[in-house]
Amino acid sequence: MARDDAVTIAIDRIACDGRGLCAELLPELIELDDWGYPIVAPGSVPPQLIDDARRAVTYCPVLAFKLRPATTAESRASAPARQPLVARQPG
Amino acid sequence: MTPTRLLAGPAIPAGAETIADHRQRLGPRPRATRRGELTATLDRSGLLGRGGAAFPAARKWAAVADRADGDAVVLVNGAEGEPLSAKDQTLLTARPHLVLDGAELAAEAVGAARIVLYIGGDHANAVRAMQRAVAERDMVVPTRLVAAPPTYVAGEESAAVQFVDGGEARPTGVPPRPFERGVGGRPTLVQNVETLAHVALIARYGDAWYRDIGSGPTRGSALVTVGGDVAYPGVTEIAYGTTVRDLVAVAGGSVDRSSTAAVLLGGYFGGWLRAEQAADQPLDPRSCRDAGSAFGCGVVHVLPAGRCGVVATARILDYMAGQSAAQCGPCVFGLRAIADATARIAAVGTARSDDLAHVVRWSGQLAGRGACKHPDGAVALLRSALRTFTDEFDRHERFGVCVEAGRQGRAA
Numbered sequence: 440m441a442r443d444d445a446v447t448i449a450i451d452r453i454a455c456d457g458r459g460l461c462a463e464l465l466p467e468l469i470e471l472d473d474w475g476y477p478i479v480a481p482g483s484v485p486p487q488l489i490d491d492a493r494r495a496v497t498y499c500p501v502l503a504f505k506l507r508p509a510t511t512a513e514s515r516a517s518a519p520a521r522q523p524l525v526a527r528q529p530g
Numbered sequence: 531m532t533p534t535r536l537l538a539g540p541a542i543p544a545g546a547e548t549i550a551d552h553r554q555r556l557g558p559r560p561r562a563t564r565r566g567e568l569t570a571t572l573d574r575s576g577l578l579g580r581g582g583a584a585f586p587a588a589r590k591w592a593a594v595a596d597r598a599d600g601d602a603v604v605l606v607n608g609a610e611g612e613p614l615s616a617k618d619q620t621l622l623t624a625r626p627h628l629v630l631d632g633a634e635l636a637a638e639a640v641g642a643a644r645i646v647l648y649i650g651g652d653h654a655n656a657v658r659a660m661q662r663a664v665a666e667r668d669m670v671v672p673t674r675l676v677a678a679p680p681t682y683v684a685g686e687e688s689a690a691v692q693f694v695d696g697g698e699a700r701p702t703g704v705p706p707r708p709f710e711r712g713v714g715g716r717p718t719l720v721q722n723v724e725t726l727a728h729v730a731l732i733a734r735y736g737d738a739w740y741r742d743i744g745s746g747p748t749r750g751s752a753l754v755t756v757g758g759d760v761a762y763p764g765v766t767e768i769a770y771g772t773t774v775r776d777l778v779a780v781a782g783g784s785v786d787r788s789s790t791a792a793v794l795l796g797g798y799f800g801g802w803l804r805a806e807q808a809a810d811q812p813l814d815p816r817s818c819r820d821a822g823s824a825f826g827c828g829v830v831h832v833l834p835a836g837r838c839g840v841v842a843t844a845r846i847l848d849y850m851a852g853q854s855a856a857q858c859g860p861c862v863f864g865l866r867a868i869a870d871a872t873a874r875i876a877a878v879g880t881a882r883s884d885d886l887a888h889v890v891r892w893s894g895q896l897a898g899r900g901a902c903k904h905p906d907g908a909v910a911l912l913r914s915a916l917r918t919f920t921d922e923f924d925r926h927e928r929f930g931v932c933v934e935a936g937r938q939g940r941a942a
Contacts, residue, residue: 450899451703451704452703452857452858452859452860452899452900452901453702453703453704453857453858453901455858455859456859457859472860472864472892472895473863473864473867473892474859474860474863474864474867475859476859476860476863476864476899478895478899
């Protein structure tokens with residue numbers, strides 16, 4: 440479904456230092472490569488993960504994690520949320 | 531098959547065509563107006579950028595013209611950092627006024643108050659020819675020449691802008707793009723020198739003339755650099771759609787299984803094709819992309835039989851890893867790791883058991899994860915090598931056998 444308010448994750452690759460907080464906060468959409476740098480699932484952020492994505496924006500220590508409005512093509516294809524490797528504790 | 535458009539006129543070795551000869555041969559430069567007819571003519575011509583990305587020129591011009599409420603800048607990109615390419619320096623050295631005509635037309639069409647000539651500093655003949663050519667004519671707007679550093683990424687748009695503004699020639703990546711905010715903060719049209727030379731002719735003869743040659747999906751002509759196992763390496767002009775076989779024949783070579791291992795199209799951002807795939811491959815951006823390769827900046831490099839594609843690929847990847855702007859983690863660590871693992875596979879007997887598996891996995895992870903397309907280009911080349919030289923990689927990895935081993939053994 441295309442959503443007007445759909446957003447996509449945009450990493451500032453020059454600023455990104457591979458701290459990995461985004462993968463902890465948003466494991467459904469972020470995995471880390473062998474050197475700790477994020478690999479982002481393609482497409483827009485599914486609605487149920489928007490809050491987690493916003494937390495990643497806030498807590499990225501180098502402010503490299505950003506959200507931008509999705510393009511039409513991206514908003515049609517919501518990112519398939521992967522199962523997190525480790526179930527998160529509520530709270 | 532060899533049209534003479536950009537390279538019409540005096541022989542290339544004769545050096546720079548003078549302004550007098552240029553005007554006598556082609557007539558005066560037509561004028562263009564802001565957002566005027568020329569941009570529409572370029573759009574109809576289908577002219578694609580010749581720096582390697584094949585982006586439609588008219589769309590770039592419109593983007594700059596539409597955004598410039600004040601003055602824009604035209605950045606003439608002749609950095610040509612691709613080691614296998616010589617077409618830009620050849621054009622600048624032999625036909626400087628064709629490029630300057632195009633630059634002036636662009637300045638008029640996008641409303642630019644300045645032109646910056648960004649020319650590879652190690653291409654001394656090109657720099658000298660452009661300096662002389664600028665002195666020979668009254669440029670329509672102030673024009674200065676900036677010598678580009680001899681690195682692979684120096685020609686990337688945002689790196690060029692940053693260097694011209696006094697910074698390092700490293701990509702900035704994140705928006706704004708140069709067409710929004712470029713040199714001196716002004717909207718900037720960054721256009722390859724060959725693209726501008728085509729503009730100089732399209733402005734004179736029209737879009738129908740431009741489209742009159744070429745076969746297949748892309749019309750017009752293109753400069754190409756042919757190298758490797760050919761008798762006469764160098765720069766020539768082809769109609770789009772010319773096959774690799776026909777081009778290599780003109781350069782005094784052949785493309786067949788007995789004499790050719792593979793052909794690299796598009797340069798270090800391009801892709802390998804087996805001799806039997808390459809022979810009938812039409813040379814134009816879409817056909818090359820559909821074949822899993824790239825037209826890129828027009829490089830056609832012939833790897834002869836008896837040479838190993840794994841070894842050749844390892845050398846290119848090592849160079850590309852060394853040419854990283856060293857800003858983004860995936861490029862700094864990932865591309866270097868890929869290059870090192872491929873080098874161990876190439877030097878038989880040194881590969882670790884998981885090197886090939888790592889290279890395959892990492893090659894799928896790098897694209898789109900840098901501020902510029904440097905890692906994307908490098909892994910595109912690698913993936914084409916993994917497809918083209920599957921057997922060679924396998925023999926290197928499992929049996930420690932290289933087709934060049936005999937040569938190396940004899941040489942030692």
